[in-house]
Amino acid sequence: MGAAPGQSTPGTQTVPGQTPQVDTPPPQPEHPPYVQTLLDRFGEALSIPKWNFADGIPTVTVSPEQLRQVCLWLRDEASPRYDFLAELCGTHWPAREAPFEVTYIFHSLERHERVRLKCSTGGETPALPSIVDVWPAANWPEREIYDMFGVSFDGHPDLRRILMPNDWEGHPLRKDFPLGEEPVEFYRPPAGGPASSLPGSELDRPASSSAGYGAIAPPVVSEAAEAQRTRE
Amino acid sequence: MVMLSEHRTESGTMILNMGPQHPSTHGVLRLLIELDGETVLNCMPDVGFLHTGIEKTMEARNYHQAIVLTDRTDYLSPPSNNLSYILSCEKLFGVEKEIPERAQIVRVIFCELARIASHLIWLGTHALDLGATTVFMYCWREREKILSIYETVSGVRMMTSYFRIGGLAADVPDDVADMVEGVVKDMPRRIDDYETLLTKNPIFLDRTQGVGVMSRENALKYGLTGPCLRGSGVPFDIRKVYPYSGYDAYDFDVPYSNEGDVYARYMVRMREMRESVRIVSQAAKRLRETKGAPVKIDNPRVIFPKREKIHRSMESLIHHFKLVSEGPVPPAGEAYAAIESPRGEQATYVFSDGSNKPHRVRFRAPGWFNLQALPNMINDGLVADVVACIGSIDIVLGEIDR
């Protein structure tokens, strides 16, 4: 495994928690020749993760040190050139050694081929090199990953929160950040108001003489609607 | 203009704060614009005022429950969001090759009608921003016809949530083919009407031609997709490049233009509507031919057992209960599924850890990347061109902030 020390490859670990489905992941397709050139060129820095990529996009794991070189090579020297950053997103796998995994998908308009890079980081202050100067499209996605996961990007020109308010504490998409659900409040009629005439409800509140709240009223049929109905 | 304050800097330029509550920012976008006189020196979008936490909420729902949350991201074309999420899940479950033909036809019809409806709203509001009020009213008239089709099929006007992992929720009613053909028959004439109002209108031309130019190189650098990229001379369309839901069986063209200005994006979208009508008319014909064909796969892992079987067999009842309460469980893995939404490459990236809930769902919103390019598009333009540029990107803050 060619990853640098301290960096785990995302695919080699199973995720604890619920037992995975019994299905074995489908056999990985042989990686296409352009991935082979990438592997030949960078050798030790890259590896092929063992993980179920159900979409069939060829994937390589890259160490953070080599990330910028690989991106530059894909943009300028690879054949075909990868001239389009299609996707950049982060994921949090708390059980892994390097829990924050950032995924890049590059697209080649020449041959319409895609390649996916994965780069993981962890530790107290997770950080990755920024690729904004290689791909300006990476600007907002990197800010979003910083905002949502707390991964900082070295060399980013304007790294600050983008979706959450500036004074927000915590990183919402981390797994240890709670969803923040509030218990649903149900409406309770005020004391002294009309009480329900349903059986048993007088135990909760003093009974009132008015027929009441909670009772099902007969549908009100207006004269016009009635006339319409009889006409039909 | 609301929340619009001004502030003078030391160099004599003015910082103008536009939004987040502004009629021309199409939602709650905030722009900080630095002005020298009437010229825009710099522009800084500030997003996040509609951050809904959809991605986090989906992690707390099972795969079926999460479908309804996807509608509300790009709320101008809910079926597209459904479809990209569903395709991604189908890849995870390994059932993407089994989807019946009729389900795919209905999906195509829904998505193309959504494209027309979304472009109609874009056209109406874009023209309204530039001072043409009439187009707005005409566009809403046609959109209501499309919404009534949605309502007939799914019971809701906007948020259809009609696609399921493995097909559709149910077969479409019989009169839908007639309604779709009515729209198909009507639309080309209507699009002609809009073009009469705008395409050669001198005011509209002055406001759009040569404004907000995006070169091919910049468009690629900033990751633009959809009509914005095609307006800059790159005929890139996911429907042609990575066909999904049987798009390779339809005959249609990918319109593009080399100018890269607001007018080019306008022309691309107008021609796209005509192409969508072409696709829908072919699909409606196939919808008639496949009447009565199944709309769900026959795979007990994701599809509920038939109602009569639930009544007769205990195993089916348990199976149904498990699928409803726990939800379908995919193998661990990840899948990225991209479709061509009205705004560009709309993708959903689902990560599974082998449990019944997604480990992470990521929406690749086209507007998220397109809006980034706004400063590049309007720098050195006039302040009045800002609204033209925003309109031509066709942003939907729901998908940008998610």
Next chain:
Amino acid sequence: MTLAPAPEQPDALRPTPVRDGGQFTGDSGVVMTTVNRAVGWARANSIWPMLFGLACCAIEMMAMSAVKFDLARFGAEVFRSSPRQSDLMIVAGRLSKKMAPVLRQLYDQMPEPKWVLSMGACASCSGVYNNYALVQGVDRIVPVDVYVPGCPPRPESVIDGIIKLQAKIENDRQFGKKDERAPVFAGA
């Protein structure tokens, strides 16, 4: 004592009674009412809503003002982009915590008397998004007069909400001051 039947009169000549309790006297065409009622009647039929579209519901709000549903039939179609010119805030869509201060500021900028219509499930109780990012109901930020449920509500539902609000405005007892009463629920 029995009243003699009124003489036959063509409908067009009958004076139009002011809705809800206005008194008209005989055939002379003179209407007698109180200032409260007259002001309430005028206010109720010339609501100027503020364009406050947040999310999906804003699209249905636009549909409500467009051709098929035509809010102008109810005298509430003059959508204003400025809070200082409007008296009804239709909160159309989900309100994030980042947007909440803006909403309150806009509400404070609206002149009295002012009303708030909470449109849709997200504005009323945050709907399907019970999470960290959203304010769980705009009534925590501003007082709400009418709740319209739905996700998004049909335009007819919102129109029903506006009609209910009109009835509420018309029955406003205190001249020049907003009546503090329980909110009403519309549509569904």
